[in-house]
Amino acid sequence: MRLEPRTDTPLALRLLAPVGAVVAALALCALLVAWTGAPVLRAYGLLFEGAVGSRFALTETLTRATPLILTGLAAAVAFRAKLWNIGAEGQLYMGALAAVVVGGGMLDLPAWALIPVVMIAGMAAGGVTLLGPAVLKVRFGVDEVVTTLLLNFVVLLLVSLLLEGALKDPMGMGWPQSAPVVEAAELPKLVARTRLHAGLAIALGLSVLLWLVDTRTIWGYENRAVGANPRAAAFAGMPVTRVMLRTALLSGGLAGLAGAAEVCGLKGYLTLDLSPGFGYSGIVVAMLAQLHPIGVVGAALFIAGIFVGADAMSRAMPVPNYIADVLVATSLLCMLVAGLLARYRLRRG
Amino acid sequence: MSSPVTGGPEVVLRLAGISKRFGPLLANDNISLTLRAGEVLALLGENGAGKTTLMNILFGHYVADEGTIEAFGRPLPPGSPRAALEAGIGMVHQHFTLADNLSVLDNIAVGTESLWRWRSDRGAARRRLLDLSQRFGLEVRPDAPVGDLSVGERQRVEILKALYRDARILILDEPTAVLTPQESAGLFETLRRLTADGLAVVFISHKMNEVFAASDTVAVLRAGKLVATHATASTDRAKLAELMVGRSVKPPAPAPLSPGEPVLELAGVTVASGHGRPLLDGVDLTVRRHQVVGIAGVSGNGQTALAELVSGLIRPDAGKLSLKGSVVGHGDPADMVRRGVARIPEDRHSAGLVGAMAVWENLIAERYHDSSFSRFGVLRRGAARAYAREVIEEFDVRCPGPDARTQLLSGGNMQKLILGRTLAHGPDLILASQPTRGLDIGAVSYVHSRLLDARAAGAGVLLISEDLDEILALADCVTVAYHGRLTPLLPHDRVSVSQLGLLMAGHWDVLRDILPETIDAA
Numbered sequence: 129m130r131l132e133p134r135t136d137t138p139l140a141l142r143l144l145a146p147v148g149a150v151v152a153a154l155a156l157c158a159l160l161v162a163w164t165g166a167p168v169l170r171a172y173g174l175l176f177e178g179a180v181g182s183r184f185a186l187t188e189t190l191t192r193a194t195p196l197i198l199t200g201l202a203a204a205v206a207f208r209a210k211l212w213n214i215g216a217e218g219q220l221y222m223g224a225l226a227a228v229v230v231g232g233g234m235l236d237l238p239a240w241a242l243i244p245v246v247m248i249a250g251m252a253a254g255g256v257t258l259l260g261p262a263v264l265k266v267r268f269g270v271d272e273v274v275t276t277l278l279l280n281f282v283v284l285l286l287v288s289l290l291l292e293g294a295l296k297d298p299m300g301m302g303w304p305q306s307a308p309v310v311e312a313a314e315l316p317k318l319v320a321r322t323r324l325h326a327g328l329a330i331a332l333g334l335s336v337l338l339w340l341v342d343t344r345t346i347w348g349y350e351n352r353a354v355g356a357n358p359r360a361a362a363f364a365g366m367p368v369t370r371v372m373l374r375t376a377l378l379s380g381g382l383a384g385l386a387g388a389a390e391v392c393g394l395k396g397y398l399t400l401d402l403s404p405g406f407g408y409s410g411i412v413v414a415m416l417a418q419l420h421p422i423g424v425v426g427a428a429l430f431i432a433g434i435f436v437g438a439d440a441m442s443r444a445m446p447v448p449n450y451i452a453d454v455l456v457a458t459s460l461l462c463m464l465v466a467g468l469l470a471r472y473r474l475r476r477g
Numbered sequence: 478m479s480s481p482v483t484g485g486p487e488v489v490l491r492l493a494g495i496s497k498r499f500g501p502l503l504a505n506d507n508i509s510l511t512l513r514a515g516e517v518l519a520l521l522g523e524n525g526a527g528k529t530t531l532m533n534i535l536f537g538h539y540v541a542d543e544g545t546i547e548a549f550g551r552p553l554p555p556g557s558p559r560a561a562l563e564a565g566i567g568m569v570h571q572h573f574t575l576a577d578n579l580s581v582l583d584n585i586a587v588g589t590e591s592l593w594r595w596r597s598d599r600g601a602a603r604r605r606l607l608d609l610s611q612r613f614g615l616e617v618r619p620d621a622p623v624g625d626l627s628v629g630e631r632q633r634v635e636i637l638k639a640l641y642r643d644a645r646i647l648i649l650d651e652p653t654a655v656l657t658p659q660e661s662a663g664l665f666e667t668l669r670r671l672t673a674d675g676l677a678v679v680f681i682s683h684k685m686n687e688v689f690a691a692s693d694t695v696a697v698l699r700a701g702k703l704v705a706t707h708a709t710a711s712t713d714r715a716k717l718a719e720l721m722v723g724r725s726v727k728p729p730a731p732a733p734l735s736p737g738e739p740v741l742e743l744a745g746v747t748v749a750s751g752h753g754r755p756l757l758d759g760v761d762l763t764v765r766r767h768q769v770v771g772i773a774g775v776s777g778n779g780q781t782a783l784a785e786l787v788s789g790l791i792r793p794d795a796g797k798l799s800l801k802g803s804v805v806g807h808g809d810p811a812d813m814v815r816r817g818v819a820r821i822p823e824d825r826h827s828a829g830l831v832g833a834m835a836v837w838e839n840l841i842a843e844r845y846h847d848s849s850f851s852r853f854g855v856l857r858r859g860a861a862r863a864y865a866r867e868v869i870e871e872f873d874v875r876c877p878g879p880d881a882r883t884q885l886l887s888g889g890n891m892q893k894l895i896l897g898r899t900l901a902h903g904p905d906l907i908l909a910s911q912p913t914r915g916l917d918i919g920a921v922s923y924v925h926s927r928l929l930d931a932r933a934a935g936a937g938v939l940l941i942s943e944d945l946d947e948i949l950a951l952a953d954c955v956t957v958a959y960h961g962r963l964t965p966l967l968p969h970d971r972v973s974v975s976q977l978g979l980l981m982a983g984h985w986d987v988l989r990d991i992l993p994e995t996i997d998a999a
Contacts, residue, residue, distance in 0.1 A: 364842035365811030
């Protein structure tokens, strides 16, 4: 028996790969669950129920999925152009920062005008944050994995500085948090008496829009060509540098939007625990989705469901909710293997 | 050992009924061959005919599905390069397997000594190497680092490495692909010395002139089958070409045309390299309509910079580049395309095509901004696919359709795709860099006829090639690149292959013989 590369991977197999990876990850993590002494099937049952079993569970999962869709898109867009943006977490905080600054009462606009302004400010802040590393990459060949990753810590320290100083909420009882955004900047709720907000609609709309741009426009065409073979794209006359910078703005912008939407839709103000690693989880989302904009939605829902469900499960039985992190990480590893296997076929002899 | 009944020298190698299958592809189909001591066997065939597969089976890299190999009368265990080495079979791969940072002596001795011994006997190794080198006229400096050697010298090291291990059968995989004509002649001389000593040689080739220069016997493979084995002296080029391709192939015959107005003019063009000698050093060159100008030269003498310049990827640091009389200042590939330059890149895989994208997407890559392919930034995918279907038909690209992924195409079809992309729009100038490298005879003759058609239609062609036969067959004028400079244009009928070889090696004094009047005037 040996592996042989496939010349072409059928669509069914490409769709099957993430499903197989998730099943394999659940099976592997079952060992850990069993180790805690809990019945595996009941634990997974509770997890499932906690994720989608009720109106509350479902809206919580969708709420959790909203920033993940956006950071997942940010990673997918960048990775397709071979721009390895590991800095979505920092760009998300920059977007959130822009949202509390612009939406904090400095503009007196009605909601229909203020919300777009705040969202665009968030996108701009995130985009500009990634533009720096991208310029360094195209001009001097500086490795963007290093620069974007390290910028995350710079941004977090900057946010920390501002929350302790200039942006500190005077009514905040001394907590390191910003003043809340004004009411007109708050995103409307999608479902009454839940936390689900209009950010989800924005995220879903963007994933469809990006898919259309990717397949139907010359922008997407250039992006795909530059991502797959920059040398051939340059030879054919495509503006490779411009495509890279454009991609950086877009990717950083999507991550920044995630931050702005979390502030204006969910939290209302900025703290240092706004994001439990949405920027990093976005990478997992993008990989599970095989960098497909529509696939990102499914992958984000899955990961959000795991996190929300694991919380519910851990309340009911002695399995710590860290199992969610392990499950997500295992899924990513399994996905990488599945992606590889999908490109090969097994042969006898 | 007994001589075979048929008489003549001893049979040293016998392949019987070798078959090898890769998935649906039958790479070797029941091939039987014999090789005698003192014989040079040329294994001739197009790319993908199964030559290299067969030799890899012989050397133990692959295991044959069927068939047996006998070396010196004893069966050779399959799948073991070590067994092949021990049986006296040595292989010189197309891409050399030498360590650049080690000396010649170390490269040759590596792997021949037991790892369990304390010290290596370098004195003995050196004596043995010098003895072999003298006996076969393979001059090398034992202490030179391999990284400093020329390609021809490296090949000598590879051959010595095999001889050092007592190879009595030597396999050479496309040995001349990287050599100048003079170096090739040197190699053939070496092969004669080896066979005079009783060694047997198999060399793999798809070039006809080498077969006649060096071999005693020629075996032709086509699509995995052995189609003929002939004594080389009893056959001729046309017959071998027909056996290789399976149909008769006509050599390109450019109709005599008088050159028209200039389409490309370089005046004193210099391209700096950033360190040391410039890539192009004050180059003057004119290409006219109805004219093919061939640039010969060993690779690395400025051809790449010249191609990048005309492709619009770089701009001259000094001097002027004009197209149809107007000076082109900035390096911009899209601008070059708009100005009517059809560019065939040297490396079609990495620079020409985006393998992961569809055929139609590659076909519009140079003109997707045209209103026929996009409007307001939205691709007109239907129109692009329809256009792709036309080009596929017109340029005979063998593929499942416009949506096929480009990397699944064969090399020849990829090149046809590039021809279709560039030639379909009636270019004024064609830049063809190594347009037939790695293609089989059928595809080569197709590319040649397309280039000549374009020449007849009024295009000027700048042909950069390492294949002198190609240049002499197509070009009206030839110039040789050496250290970033170009010789004056030489009419193709006044220059011979050996003169070109000398020019390629930097002996520009032969220009005096070729062009007495211009040199005296200068």
